[in-house]
Amino acid sequence: MALLQIAEPGLSAEPHQRKIGVGIDLGTTNSLVSVVKSGAAETLPDHDGKHLLPSVVQYQKDLTNVGEEAKNASASDPVNTIVSVKRFMGRNVEDVVSTWKKLPYQFAENSGNPIFQTVQGNKNPIQISADILTALKVRAEASMGDDITGAVITVPAYFDDAQRQSTKDAAQLAGLNVLRLLNEPTAAAIAYGLDNDEEGSIAVYDLGGGTFDVSILHLNKGVFEVLSTGGDTALGGDDFDLAIAEYVTGKLGVEEQSTKYHRQFMNAAKQVKEALSTTDSATFTVDIESHLHSITITKLEFESIIKPLIDNSIKICKQALADAKLKVDKIQQVVMVGGSTRVPLVRELVGNFFDTQPLTSINPDKVVAIGAGIQADILVGNKPDNDMLLLDVLPLSLGIETMGGLVEKIIPRNTTIPVARAQEFTTFKDGQTAMMIHVLQGERELVDNCRSLAKFNLTDMPPMAAGAAHIRVTFQVDADGLLSVTAMEKSSGTQAHIQVKPSYGLEESEVLEMLTASMTHAKDDMQARMLKEQQVEGQRVLEAMDGALSADGDKLLSKDEREAIDVALLQLATLIQSDDADAIKQQIETVDNVSQTFASRRMDMSIREALSGQSVTDL
Amino acid sequence: MQAPLRFNGSSILAITVTEAAANRAKTFLQNRGKGLGLRLGVKTTGCSGLAYVLEFVDELDEGDEIFEDNGVKVIIDGKSLAYLDGTELDFAKEGLNEGFQFNNPNVSGECGCGESFNV
Numbered sequence: 162m163a164l165l166q167i168a169e170p171g172l173s174a175e176p177h178q179r180k181i182g183v184g185i186d187l188g189t190t191n192s193l194v195s196v197v198k199s200g201a202a203e204t205l206p207d208h209d210g211k212h213l214l215p216s217v218v219q220y221q222k223d224l225t226n227v228g229e230e231a232k233n234a235s236a237s238d239p240v241n242t243i244v245s246v247k248r249f250m251g252r253n254v255e256d257v258v259s260t261w262k263k264l265p266y267q268f269a270e271n272s273g274n275p276i277f278q279t280v281q282g283n284k285n286p287i288q289i290s291a292d293i294l295t296a297l298k299v300r301a302e303a304s305m306g307d308d309i310t311g312a313v314i315t316v317p318a319y320f321d322d323a324q325r326q327s328t329k330d331a332a333q334l335a336g337l338n339v340l341r342l343l344n345e346p347t348a349a350a351i352a353y354g355l356d357n358d359e360e361g362s363i364a365v366y367d368l369g370g371g372t373f374d375v376s377i378l379h380l381n382k383g384v385f386e387v388l389s390t391g392g393d394t395a396l397g398g399d400d401f402d403l404a405i406a407e408y409v410t411g412k413l414g415v416e417e418q419s420t421k422y423h424r425q426f427m428n429a430a431k432q433v434k435e436a437l438s439t440t441d442s443a444t445f446t447v448d449i450e451s452h453l454h455s456i457t458i459t460k461l462e463f464e465s466i467i468k469p470l471i472d473n474s475i476k477i478c479k480q481a482l483a484d485a486k487l488k489v490d491k492i493q494q495v496v497m498v499g500g501s502t503r504v505p506l507v508r509e510l511v512g513n514f515f516d517t518q519p520l521t522s523i524n525p526d527k528v529v530a531i532g533a534g535i536q537a538d539i540l541v542g543n544k545p546d547n548d549m550l551l552l553d554v555l556p557l558s559l560g561i562e563t564m565g566g567l568v569e570k571i572i573p574r575n576t577t578i579p580v581a582r583a584q585e586f587t588t589f590k591d592g593q594t595a596m597m598i599h600v601l602q603g604e605r606e607l608v609d610n611c612r613s614l615a616k617f618n619l620t621d622m623p624p625m626a627a628g629a630a631h632i633r634v635t636f637q638v639d640a641d642g643l644l645s646v647t648a649m650e651k652s653s654g655t656q657a658h659i660q661v662k663p664s665y666g667l668e669e670s671e672v673l674e675m676l677t678a679s680m681t682h683a684k685d686d687m688q689a690r691m692l693k694e695q696q697v698e699g700q701r702v703l704e705a706m707d708g709a710l711s712a713d714g715d716k717l718l719s720k721d722e723r724e725a726i727d728v729a730l731l732q733l734a735t736l737i738q739s740d741d742a743d744a745i746k747q748q749i750e751t752v753d754n755v756s757q758t759f760a761s762r763r764m765d766m767s768i769r770e771a772l773s774g775q776s777v778t779d780l
Numbered sequence: 781m782q783a784p785l786r787f788n789g790s791s792i793l794a795i796t797v798t799e800a801a802a803n804r805a806k807t808f809l810q811n812r813g814k815g816l817g818l819r820l821g822v823k824t825t826g827c828s829g830l831a832y833v834l835e836f837v838d839e840l841d842e843g844d845e846i847f848e849d850n851g852v853k854v855i856i857d858g859k860s861l862a863y864l865d866g867t868e869l870d871f872a873k874e875g876l877n878e879g880f881q882f883n884n885p886n887v888s889g890e891c892g893c894g895e896s897f898n899v
Contacts, residue, residue: 164872164879165834167808167818173833198879199804200836201811208876304876 164306167199172543180310182340182541183301184348184533187290187314187328189247190370192216193527194297195534196305197543202352202534204527205304213526214300218243218292220281227296239265241279246293249275249286250331251324290331298337311340313537315529318344318376318387325641326660340540341640346376347385348532349496353520355380362388362491364481366511366519367498368474371397375478377485377492388485391477398434398501401467405430405458408466409445413454422449437463438503464506471510478514495519500526555580557612559636559644562599564589565693566608571636574604578642583635589701591708592624596632598648600661604679606690619648619657627701688742695745699737702749706730706756709763717762725755795820795847795854795864801871801880802850812836817846817853820869820882821860830863830897832882 174180184195184202191213195204204212211229219231219242226234235242243266249257254268254275269276269283277284294314301309314337316328325342332339343351346365350356355363360381367374374392378385406426429445436443442459482489495511497519502508512519523531538544555578560570563586572582588596596619603611622630631651638644649656679686706726714723733748797805809815821833837855840846845861847854856864868883887897 164874164877164881165832166879167805168833168835170819170835170838173823173831173835175831199808201808205876300876304878306874306877306879 169200169544179305179307180541180543181301181305181307182534182537182539182543183298183309183312184530184535184537185294185297185312185314185337186345186348186527186530186533187247187293187316187331188216188369188529189245189372190216191526192293192297193530194301195527195530196301197534197538202531202538204530204534205300207300214293214296216245216247216293218246218289220279220284222280225281225292227292240267241281243277243279243284243289246286246289250290251321251327252286287327287331287334290328291334294332294335294337298335309337310541311338311537313340313343313348313533313540315343315345315348315533317374318346318390319374319392325643329641340537343533343536344376344385344387345498345529346374346378346387346390346496348529348536349498350378350380350385350494350532351535352523352528352532353494353496355494355496356385358493361493362485362487363494363496364478364492364515365496365498366474366478366502368501368507369397369499370399370501371395373397373474373477375474375481377481377487379485388487389481391481391484393473393477396470396473397499398431398504399427400470401434401501401504402427402430404466404470405433405445405463408462409447409456409458412456422447433458434463434504438505467504467506468510471507474507475510475514478511489515492517496528497521497525498528555638557602558604559614559638560601560611561586561634561646562597562601562608565697567690567693567697568601568603568606568608568611571634572638578638579640581635581637583633586632586634587628588622588625588630588632589627590704591627593627593630594622594624595620596622596648598634598646598657598659600644600646600659605682606686607693610678610682610686614644615646615659615661617646617648617657617659619650619655621653621655622650623653623655625652627705692740692742692745695742695749696737699733699745699749702752703730703734703737706752709759713763713766714759717766718759722758726752726759729755795849795856795866796868797849797852797854798868798870799850801869802852804871804880805852809836814838816840817848817855818869819855819857820864820867821857822863832897833860834880 168174181196186193193204193212193214195202206212207214207228214228215232217228217231217235219226219234219238221241231242232244235244248261252275253273254271257275258264258268267278269278274285274287277289298309298312312332314328314332316325320328328342329339346367349365349367350363358380361379363378363380365376365378367376372392372394373396374390376390377388379388406429409430410426425447429447433443433445437458437460440460442457445456445458447454482492492515495515495517497508497511502511502519502521502525508519508521555572555574555576558570558574559572560568563569569584569586571584572580586596597616598619599608599616600614601608601611602614605611619632622632633649633651635647635649636644637647643660645658645660647656647658710726718726729748729752733745733752736745736748739745805818809817815836815838817837819833819835819837822830823833824830840855841857843858844855845858847856854869863886864882864884866885870881870883872878872881884897
C-alpha cells in the first residue's frame with residue numbers, strides 16, 4: 162500500500178508520476194536533505210532518527226562509509242577518511258596544501274584538483290562529495306518510497322564558478338538532477354518565507370561550529386540579490402568551547418592543558434555552553450588523574466568569556482553593511498543560521514546591532530536545507546503557477562570587444578536569467594582566418610573601462626573578403642549565473658567556446674561603482690565611441706582603397722584623378738589620428754566622392770571581365 | 781463517531797480518520813496556514829483502474845459531502861464517495877517512509893505498488 166502525502170488542491174499526481182524535489186544542504190561539517198511533505202518542508206532522518214549527516218567519507222577497500230561511522234573512524238584511519246571535503250571543492254592542490262598545512266591525506270602528484278590516495282584508489286573532491294550526496298539521495302528515496310525528480314543544492318554565496326561547477330558535477334555523479342544551485346543565505350531567507358515580501362534588505366547571520374558568514378541580501382519582487390558577504394573561516398561555536406576550556410584551565414590551576422585532556426575539556430565546555438542556553442548556571446566537570454574536578458559557571462561568566470568573539474562577528478557585519486552601502490536601519494529582517502545562534506547572547510547582540518528581533522523560530526541547523534526543499538518543490542512543479550519562482554538578474558551587461566576597442570553589448574543588465582542571446586559579427590580584414598573573442602562585463606562603451614571576463618580565439622575560419630564572413634556569437638547564462646560564450650563561423654561551422662562566471666570575484670560595491678561610472682561618463686563615452694567608430698571606418702576605407710589602387714589604380718585613373726584621390730587619402734590618414742569624429746566622417750565622404758568615378762570604372766571592368774568570352778545566350 | 785448517512789438510497793458508512801492521521805493532518809493544515817480540511821477522492825487512472833486523491837481543500841465544490849472525525853474535516857465529492865464508503869484514513873510508517881493510507885473496504889484488487897486499485 163502506497164503511503165500518500167497531501168497535495169495542493171487539484172495537484173494530485175498520477176500514480177507513479179509523483180514529482181519529488183529535494184533540498185540538499187551540502188555542508189562543510191554536516192549535510193542535510195529535506196523535502197516538502199503534505200505542504201511542509203522537513204528534513205529527513207536516517208534509520209536512527211538523526212537528521213544531520215556528518216560530511217565525512219571513509220574509504221575502505223570494498224566499502225565506502227559516509228556519515229557518523231566515517232566520522233568515528235577519522236581518528237583511527239585519518240588517511241582514508243576525508244573530513245570537510247567542501248573546503249577543497251574547486252581548488253587546486255597547491256592551494257589546498259599551502260592553506261591547510263597539517264592535512265593527514267596523501268595527495269597524488271599532479272596539478273589541478275587535489276587527488277586523495279586511499280586504499281580504495283584515487284578520489285577527487287567531486288567524487289567524495291558525490292558519495293555524500295548519494296547517501297542523502299538514498300535516504301530521500303527510502304523516505305519517499307519513490308525516485309527523486311530533482312534537487313536544489315545550496316552553496317555559499319561566495320562560491321566561485323569553479324566551486325559551483327564542481328558541486329554540480331558531484332551531483333551529476335551521484336545521479337541527481339540539479340534543478341539549481343541556491344545561495345545558502347537565500348535558502349535561509351526562503352525558509353522564513355521572506356521571498357513573499359515586496360522589497361527589502363535582509364541580513365543572514367550564520368554562525369556554525371567552525372565558521373562564520375554574514376550576507377546582506379536585497380529582495381525585489383521575489384528576486385534575491387547578494388549585495389555583500391563577509392565572514393571568518395576560524396570563528397564558530399568551537400571557539401566558544403575553547404574559550405570556556407581555557408577559562409576553566411586557569412581557574413582550576415592546571416599548569417597546561419595537555420592534549421590528553423583536550424578532548425575531555427572541550428566536551429565538558431560544550432555541555433556547559435549548551436546548558437547555559439536555557440539555565441543560569443551549569444557545572445563543568447572533568448576527570449584528571451582519577452580526580453573529579455568540578456566548577457560552576459554562571460551565565461554571566463560564560464557571556465563575559467564569549468563576548469569578545471561575538472563582538473568580532475558584529476565587526477564583520479558592520480563591514481558587510483558598509484560593503485553593501487547600506488545603513489543598519491535599512492535592514493528589515495535578520496535570519497539566524499547555524500547551531501551557535503542558539504546562544505542567547507548571540508541573539509541579543511545581533512538583535513541590538515541590527516536593531517531588530519532576529520528570526521529564530523526555525524531550527525538554525527536545518528533552516529538552509531528547509532529553504533532549499535521549498536524551492537525544489539516549486540521547481541518540480543508541485544505548487545500552483547501563481548507561486549513566484551525565484552529569479553535572478555544580471556547585475557551588469559555582458560558583451561564582446563569589437564574593432565577599435567569598443568564594447569558591443571549582447572545581453573543588457575537586469576535581464577532575468579536563464580537567458581540566451583546571439584548576435585552576428587564579421588571580419589575586418591581580407592583573408593582573416595582567426596578572430597579573438599574578448600568577453601566583457603560593464604556598462605561603459607570602451608573596453609578599457611569594462612571588466613574583462615575571458616578571451617578566446619576562433620581559429621581555422623576559411624579566408625574570405627573583409628565583411629563577408631558571418632560569425633555568430635551566442636551568450637548563454639544559465640540559472641546559476643554561469644555564462645557560456647560560443648562563436649561560430651557560419652559557412653564552415655567552425656566554432657569555439659568558453660565558460661565563465663560573471664560575478665566571480667566581483668563585489669557589489671564594484672558593481673555599483675561600475676554603474677555609477679557609466680552614468681557620469683555617459684556623454685564622454687558616447688563621444689569616445691563615435692570617434693572610435695569613425696577611426697575604425699576611416700582605417701577600413703584606407704585599407705580598401707589601398708588595395709583597389711594598387712590593383713587597378715594605374716590602369717583606370719589619369720594622373721590628375723589619381724593625385725586627387727591620393728591627397729584625400731593622405732588627409733584621411735592624418736585625420737584618423739586626431740580626435741575629431743566629425744572631421745573624419747567628412748573626410749570619409751570626401752574620399753568617397755573623389756573615388757566615385759574610380760569605383761564605377763572598376764565595376765564596369767569587372768563586369769566586362771566576367772562577360773568576356775561568353776556569349777549573351779549563356780548568361 | 782459519525783451517524784450513518786443516507787446516500788443515493790442506500791445506507792452509507794462514515795469516513796473515519798484515525799487519531800494519528802488526524803494529528804498529522806491538523807499539523808499540516810496549521811503549517812500551511814489555510815485550508816478547510818482534506819479532500820479524499822478517487823480518479824480513474826493508473827495501472828489498476830482507480831487512484832486515490834489526497835489534497836488540501838480551499839474551496840468546496842458542488843456535491844461535496846463533509847465528514848468530521850477526530851477534529852478533521854474530510855471532504856468527498858459524491859462520485860468518489862461510492863468508492864470510498866467506509867474508508868478509514870490512517871497515517872503509517874514503513875521504514876523511513878511515512879504517509880497517509882486509505883483503508884478501503886471496497887477494494888477488490890490493487891496494483892503491486894498500491895498506488896492504484898479497483899473495486
